[in-house]
Amino acid sequence: MSRFQVVSGKGGTGKTTVAAALALALATEGRRTLLVEVEGRQGIAQLFETDALPYEERRIAVAPGGGEVHALAIDAERALLDYLQMFYKLGSAGRALKKLGAIDFATTIAPGVRDVLLTGKACEAVRRKDKQGSFVYDYVIMDAPPTGRITRFLNVNDEVAGLARIGPIHNQAQAVMRVLKSPETAVHLVTLLEEMPVQETADGIAELRAAELPVGRVVVNMVRPHLLDEDALRTASGGRRKEIAKALTRAGVTGSAGLVRPLVTQAAEHAQRVGLEREQRAVLAGLGLPMAELPLMGEGVGLSALHELAEEFRKQGVGDETADAAGQTPRGGRPRGSGRGVGS
Amino acid sequence: MTPSTDVAAGLETDALLDDPEIRIVVCCGSGGVGKTTTAAALGVRAAERGRKVVVLTIDPARRLAQSMGIDRLDNIPRRVEDIEGDGELHAMMLDMKRTFDETVEAHTDAERARAILDNPFYQSLSAGFAGTQEYMAMEKLGQLRARDEWDLIIVDTPPSRSALDFLDAPKRLGSFLDGKFIRLLIAPAKIGGRAGMKFLNVGMSMMTGTLGKLLGGQFLRDVQTFVAAMDSMFGGFRTRADATYKLLQAPGTAFLVVATPERDALREAAYFVERLAAEEMPLAGLVLNRVHGSEAARLSEERALAAAENLESVGIVDQAAGKAGLGDPADPVAATSPETPESPLSPEHGNEPSTHEPPQQEPHEHDRTSDTPAPHGRGDKSSDPSGPPTHTEADRHDTPATDTASVQVSVEVSVEQLTAGLLRLHAERMQVVAREQHTRDSFTTLHPEVLVTEVAALPGDVHDLAGLRAVGELLATGSASTPAGAS
Numbered sequence: 001m002s003r004f005q006v007v008s009g010k011g012g013t014g015k016t017t018v019a020a021a022l023a024l025a026l027a028t029e030g031r032r033t034l035l036v037e038v039e040g041r042q043g044i045a046q047l048f049e050t051d052a053l054p055y056e057e058r059r060i061a062v063a064p065g066g067g068e069v070h071a072l073a074i075d076a077e078r079a080l081l082d083y084l085q086m087f088y089k090l091g092s093a094g095r096a097l098k099k100l101g102a103i104d105f106a107t108t109i110a111p112g113v114r115d116v117l118l119t120g121k122a123c124e125a126v127r128r129k130d131k132q133g134s135f136v137y138d139y140v141i142m143d144a145p146p147t148g149r150i151t152r153f154l155n156v157n158d159e160v161a162g163l164a165r166i167g168p169i170h171n172q173a174q175a176v177m178r179v180l181k182s183p184e185t186a187v188h189l190v191t192l193l194e195e196m197p198v199q200e201t202a203d204g205i206a207e208l209r210a211a212e213l214p215v216g217r218v219v220v221n222m223v224r225p226h227l228l229d230e231d232a233l234r235t236a237s238g239g240r241r242k243e244i245a246k247a248l249t250r251a252g253v254t255g256s257a258g259l260v261r262p263l264v265t266q267a268a269e270h271a272q273r274v275g276l277e278r279e280q281r282a283v284l285a286g287l288g289l290p291m292a293e294l295p296l297m298g299e300g301v302g303l304s305a306l307h308e309l310a311e312e313f314r315k316q317g318v319g320d321e322t323a324d325a326a327g328q329t330p331r332g333g334r335p336r337g338s339g340r341g342v343g344s
Numbered sequence: 345m346t347p348s349t350d351v352a353a354g355l356e357t358d359a360l361l362d363d364p365e366i367r368i369v370v371c372c373g374s375g376g377v378g379k380t381t382t383a384a385a386l387g388v389r390a391a392e393r394g395r396k397v398v399v400l401t402i403d404p405a406r407r408l409a410q411s412m413g414i415d416r417l418d419n420i421p422r423r424v425e426d427i428e429g430d431g432e433l434h435a436m437m438l439d440m441k442r443t444f445d446e447t448v449e450a451h452t453d454a455e456r457a458r459a460i461l462d463n464p465f466y467q468s469l470s471a472g473f474a475g476t477q478e479y480m481a482m483e484k485l486g487q488l489r490a491r492d493e494w495d496l497i498i499v500d501t502p503p504s505r506s507a508l509d510f511l512d513a514p515k516r517l518g519s520f521l522d523g524k525f526i527r528l529l530i531a532p533a534k535i536g537g538r539a540g541m542k543f544l545n546v547g548m549s550m551m552t553g554t555l556g557k558l559l560g561g562q563f564l565r566d567v568q569t570f571v572a573a574m575d576s577m578f579g580g581f582r583t584r585a586d587a588t589y590k591l592l593q594a595p596g597t598a599f600l601v602v603a604t605p606e607r608d609a610l611r612e613a614a615y616f617v618e619r620l621a622a623e624e625m626p627l628a629g630l631v632l633n634r635v636h637g638s639e640a641a642r643l644s645e646e647r648a649l650a651a652a653e654n655l656e657s658v659g660i661v662d663q664a665a666g667k668a669g670l671g672d673p674a675d676p677v678a679a680t681s682p683e684t685p686e687s688p689l690s691p692e693h694g695n696e697p698s699t700h701e702p703p704q705q706e707p708h709e710h711d712r713t714s715d716t717p718a719p720h721g722r723g724d725k726s727s728d729p730s731g732p733p734t735h736t737e738a739d740r741h742d743t744p745a746t747d748t749a750s751v752q753v754s755v756e757v758s759v760e761q762l763t764a765g766l767l768r769l770h771a772e773r774m775q776v777v778a779r780e781q782h783t784r785d786s787f788t789t790l791h792p793e794v795l796v797t798e799v800a801a802l803p804g805d806v807h808d809l810a811g812l813r814a815v816g817e818l819l820a821t822g823s824a825s826t827p828a829g830a831s
Contacts, residue, residue, distance in 0.1 A: 010375070010376055011374060011375015011376035011377075012374070012375050012376015012377060012604070012609070013376065146375060148403060159468060163464060163465065163468060163566070164562070165562050166562070194805065195407065195804070195805040196405045196407070196805060197376075199405060199406065199407070200405070225772070240759060240762065243759040244759060244762065244763045244766065246759075247655060247759050247760055247762075247763035248651065248763060248767075250654075250655070251651035251652070251654040251655045251763065251764075251767070252650070252651055252654060253643065253647065253648075253651045253767075255642075259640045259643055261639075262638065262639035262640035263640055263766040263767070263769075263770055264766065265639070266638065266640070266766075266769055266770060266773055267765075267766050267769055269803050270769055272803040272804065273803045273804075276803065276804050298775060298776075298779065
């Protein structure tokens with residue numbers, strides 16, 4: 001499985017949660033993962049119930065088997081100053097640039113520079129090795145911008161490489177693009193079983209493919225339980241209301257007569273929903289991508305729910321294929337990192 | 345519908361839409377809460393109440409555009425057919441690049457305009473990087489308002505990472521275009537290293553030197569050319585950004601914050617409410633979208649579950665019949681594929697027979713809708729111990745085939761099982777209702793002053809004008825105490 005896992009999805013589909021659960025799931029068996037955030041919302045900190053993340057990598061959770069999840073909120077401005085420092089030893093000149101508004105310009109206005117910095121920082125983490133030559137992180141998981149912007153976000157380096165035709169930004173952009181377009185990367189799209197998110201997912205996949213970016217899985221999130229058989233429901237809405245009323249009374253429900261109609265109505269709504277979900281499932285199946293499904297977490301997602309979702313990912317084999325995929329991934333114990341070169 | 349207990353007052357949507365003083369309604373909120381649909385539904389309703397309305401959408405789903413009878417929305421307001429009454433509805437979709445181009449063309453002479461439009465830097469900028477969409481949405485709003493052709497402009501806001509971006513981006517772009525840095529950038533183009541400007545040039549060459557190294561000389565030259573060409577317009581940009589900002593503060597503007605009754609969406613809504621107050625922008629109220637209710641609310645979750653258990657313990661007697669009738673997934677040699685994909689159906693029935701699964705293990709006695717039912721619902725979830733052990737990689741990746749289940753269902757469900765199912769379904773609904781109420785209460789505690797209207801959750805998406813009309817009706821009646829449950 002690819003070492004750089006990018007998680008996108010329509011707004012409201014829970015991509016941050018999915019990214020976090022994935023980071024946990026991939027951290028089992030002593031692996032180390034890095035979960036990165038690029039939109040400055042501090043969604044990861046909220047999920048893991050920790051303080052706001054600074055611009056520095058820190059451990060935020062442990063996974064079963066001694067794995068670790070680290071997190072980083074990438075800040076474009078800091079990343080830019082890092083680069084300047086790295087390339088030019090700028091020091092105080094960096095502050096001068098900031099005062100002039102140059103940093104602001106570069107990180108918020110200049111086309112694409114911001115995105116280059118964000119993806120660049122993430123790719124740096126993907127490629128980083130320790131002194132022994134092992135990868136510092138087995139996986140880097142990115143909570144990426146939403147589906148509508150993901151292709152542009154990832155592909156911006158191409159554009160920037162074209163705009164800035166020489167210089168470090170150009171080189172950086174090209175290096176990032178090599179990682180992003182390689183099998184080293186997988187872009188997952190999170191959706192719900194609803195029409196608009198599914199449509200957007202289909203569109204997003206088409207865009208990613210057109211840009212030759214590697215599409216990973218479709219993750220169906222917040223899947224609700226199917227509690228009742230539709231055919232049974234059809235019967236229910238038919239002639240069995242009196243029987244149902246009697247059954248309710250037998251079960252100790254008082255005033256059952258008035259309840260039958262609303263109960264049957266709710267069931268009909270449920271059936272309609274199930275039907276719509278089935279249609280959307282068929283559409284998703286037609287996309288021909290591997291899928292994963294996560295259940296709806298009733299009480300909202302906190303730390304314990306995250307672990308449950310991670311477990312769900314593992315049950316569905318997300319992360320195993322990893323190990324199977326050409327032995328690319330390290331397995332087992334503490335010594336992290338496979339030491340496999342990936343090159344960029 | 346949840347009885348809206350301690351909400352001080354409801355939001356009077358119709359009064360808002362009818363108010364001739366109100367010329368702009370801005371719908372904002374985090375992604376995925378139904379902003380665009382809300383904007384369109386408000387547009388339909390306002391038009392059918394006699395106003396001449398234009399709806400500016402930012403990034404509408406194709407189906408939504410079609411629901412207004414327009415195949416492709418573009419940068420020009422198109423009249424929506426089949427609006428009842430004397431009003432008019434026009435709809436459009438923001439085309440960022442087009443709007444930016446028009447702005448350039450409108451504010452400079454043809455030659456300069458050409459120079460700008462051809463500039464590679466401009467082309468990237470206008471294609472929509474950080475803030476451009478937000479800036480152009482506000483620019484477009486200003487243009488529409490200036491034309492004064494409509495009684496009411498309803499505007500959707502861009503799907504930003506944060507709902508607040510559209511307030512900040514124009515200012516940011518405006519202040520950048522006016523800023524010191526850009527002055528420095530254009531300096532060489534203007535003064536060309538003339539004598540006597542040494543002082544400035546030293547700073548400048550350090551700057552451009554650094555940037556040149558970083559970005560490449562060509563890029564910097566593109567920027568400089570662009571900036572020089574734009575020079576004549578800077579004042580205008582700033583002025584218009586300021587004007588639009590003031591327009592948003594004016595009494596003729598009303599903000600509607602849209603949210604679903606979920607923690608994240610309402611948290612974002614709360615931020616937004618606070619921010620609007622800080623910016624002195626007029627908040628009309630909160631649209632609480634996709635709210636669940638129940639007409640059988642007097643039957644509590646606990647009682648429903650207890651009753652379901654009662655019935656199921658009776659039902660165990662004739663379990664065999666029930667299961668046969670359902671094409672039971674627990675039957676490993678059933679015609680369907682091992683995971684019995686879409687007998688979405690009846691976890692209870694499905695699972696009871698497999699005795700090693702604790703049968704009445706209250707799917708959601710505590711909070712979590714999720715833990716039990718999901719695996720049951722779809723037998724393919726590898727977790728389900730009752731399922732046959734056939735979890736291959738392929739299984740997981742496949743979407744369950746769709747219609748296998750209904751095939752051999754001959755519906756012999758006992759009335760006990762059926763009723764128990766209805767009760768469990770009701771319990772689930774009550775749980776959702778309680779959770780939403782709780783989330784909502786936390787918001788109300790923070791912001792009791794915010795007027796609210798509720799829109800009941802619809803089972804499906806909106807596809808046509810009738811659907812938008814229905815949402816409009818819900819928007820208008822959602823503040824009344826007890827409308828019918830979700831329909």
